[in-house]
Amino acid sequence: MNCNTLHTKMIFFLEGELPEREMEEIKIHLESCTDCAAFAEEMKKTLAVLETDKTPQLNPFFYTRVKARLEKQAEEKVVTQRIPVFARILQPAIFSVLLLAGIYTGIKIGQPAKINSDQSVYTENEMIPYLNEMEAEAIENFLME
């Protein structure tokens, strides 16, 4: 038996779950291979941790806590039952209407202002009177004189 095969069978060997022939083979191998013997020892110690692990200390207040949890859940149930149907249905309905109204107002505010088409045509076609600056600045002529 090589070392790799032995490693996969180690846990079964330590728990005595292998056929007698294989148990003997592993025992002989462990006597001659120090690495595998060390591996077996380490695995034995690791499995021993399970023994200390599986007896957690019992909490003396366990029942009290379970009872408190039960009572708390019962209270919560009563509170939800006490809320009248009116409040349970009307409240969400009002909030939904308000929300829709808000969205509608938002859309309306967000829309760009309408441009009056008549006025724009008028603006484009508006005649800008020509300004003769020389004539308009008669004061300069006056000063030059």
Add this chain to the structure above:
Amino acid sequence: MNEAEIIQKLQQGNEQAFRHLVENYQKRVVNTCYGLVQNTEDAEDIAQDVFVEVFRSIGSFRADAKLSTWLYRIAVNRSLNHIRDNKKRKWFQSFEDAVKEKKAGLLHYATENPGTELENLQRANILHEAISSLPENQRTAFTLNKYEELSYKEIAEIMDVSVASVESLIHRAKT
């Protein structure tokens, strides 16, 4: 008080019977949850929920299975749900937080088991990681076998599978 009496009294809402049930099964339920979630506080929290569920749904319990089998089933289901929720949470958790949580877990183990040498702490860590890395059904079978020392037949009843499947699951978990 035998099992049939406990069930009958529980169905009538008898508090004394419920106390009797909690005291009798507390260790087994906490141990099973601990074997699966590998955390003392979480295990106790889940175990409390198990008893609350038992109290609430005892009316629907039909005596076609043993009370202990039913309790183990609820404990296993709740623990597996907790593990799944934790996995989802950890997916969003940073690496740093995960390391901190792991260290806190080890520290908690050390305080729970005073006098434990550092070497044993490391071994416990290796063991917990190995158990946590197992697929759900192998982990359940292994935990019930190793932590609760249940027979393959009892595990098969709890997991609702055949005895041969349990044997195979435990064998695969060990290799």
